[in-house]
Amino acid sequence: MSLNKELVQHIATLARLQLEEDDFDDVVVKLSSIVDFFDQLQQIPTDNVEPMAHPLHQAQRLHPDVVTEINERDAIQTNSSTVQDGFYLVPKVIE
């Protein structure tokens, strides 16, 4: 297997995902099978190939630097259960 429990825990932390202890072995096995499946790409010679970032090879379009968004804070914040005075509440981050 290409991945072990320690590496999977590291990936989960990077991805900000809590995994249940009971699920861990299964996650390790399945993620390893996917990574092993990807390994066939290593056999392909790609020395002078440009990586492809956009299907139509387009450059990112720019727009004039003007404000186009309207202020919809109240409407947007109705989707959060923890809002006070227009602010989002999170657990304390500064002691």
Add this chain to the structure above:
Amino acid sequence: MVGQQQALHTQTLAELAKGLLNAEFSSYELVECLLSRIEEHDSSLNAFISVMAEQALTDAAASDKARAKGEVGLLGGLPIVHKDIFCTKGILTTCGSRMLENFISPYDASVVEQLSSAGAVILGKTNMDEFAMGSSNETSYFGPVRNPWDIERTPGGSSGGSAAAVAARLVPVATGTDTGGSIRQPAALTNTVGLKPTYGRVSRYGMIAFASSLDQAGVITRTAEDAAMLLTAMAGFDERDSTSVDHPVPDYVESLTRPLQGLRIGIIQQHFDSGLDEKCASRVKDALNVLEQQGASLIEIDLPNLDLSVPTYYVVATAECSSNLSRFDGVRFGYRADDAKDLLDLYCRSRGNGFGVEVKRRIMTGTYVLSAGYYDAYYLKAQKVRQLISQDFKNAFEKVDVIAGPTTPTPAFPLGDKMDNPITMYLNDIYTIGVNLAGLPGISVPCGFVDDLPVGLQIIGPHFAEETILACAHQYQQYTNWHQRCPEGYE
């Protein structure tokens, strides 16, 4: 009136448009008829996450009034359903996830806005694989959709709810999205037409992102003509989508009459060599013969890197998904875990509980291929192989006008069959994902049955050749009647 109403659900969008124009029935009567069908059949199909009965009747009545005054759009009073990945203002938009179980969007997706402003009436939002990540609709938090051709089988995914609803004649047309085959594969498995336009042809604004360089909005219908009608209303430049393409929008219905005479159709031998069910292969070959008999020529072509498209796709798609789904933090919207001990705990538990198994698997896969020490080996490598696959298509289109072949390796498989092995599930996308990697348009059209289950023919075109593939599919439907077959119990 009653006699006519009973037949309304069997009509195509084009037929319904004529009926409304000739005042044979009202939009209100049409919507009422379809809502009663949804009520009758959806408890067994589970194709819908939300049904907006009251709003739809109000909108239909308003459309009838507007029509009486002569103020009617291209799709005036015609019913549609949207995949629940499209944001709809003031209406629940779940993306098939617990994470967005209670999410009410503050705005409409561009696709929704365009179709509504053309006059379409929204009947509901359809079930889907969670965040469009799945090929069987089984990853939905709201339970799997069932295939009206056999309710023990999958309708395909991720736009499975849209496909099942159209196949069961609950609605004539539906929107969908296609990142690796999510429109074409369910269309093939349900005897419907599924159109995935060129990357950038239809706006992605307000369409909840899975893999931004692959995602494209499209439609599921019963005829290529209906797909052409909808695409004419949906396509076009949108400044709110940074990868939208400013390319003229033709009237796609007008070009449907282009004859098959002289059309050069590329056939990929690898498509028939391995993995393809023999009976499916035979249906697809029959379809190619029909096209040839009507004047098209079949030319063998080679896509040497085709076999690499599945691993390449799953590196690129998971990398982009891990980035896109980082916005779900449990703070501003979406599921929030209770009693977090600190901010990290809030993030980890909100995401751990809010996302399902397959979504977490893909986020982790993407995080791994983008992480320090592995980026070059996986992500950069996949982007290079993507270039090779794309170049193969480009070379092929120097010799042919379209490429045709199977949409899926098998007909609809039983629910539960592939859920325990992600690789087996991913390989189901073998014929469809090359199209997304190269940003091409593709359409799946019904081409026969294997053991009473539908089979799809896929037609692929070069960038912005929607007119060609729609005309080819439309002409095929003039010489065949597979698409008119209706699953038993839904006539």
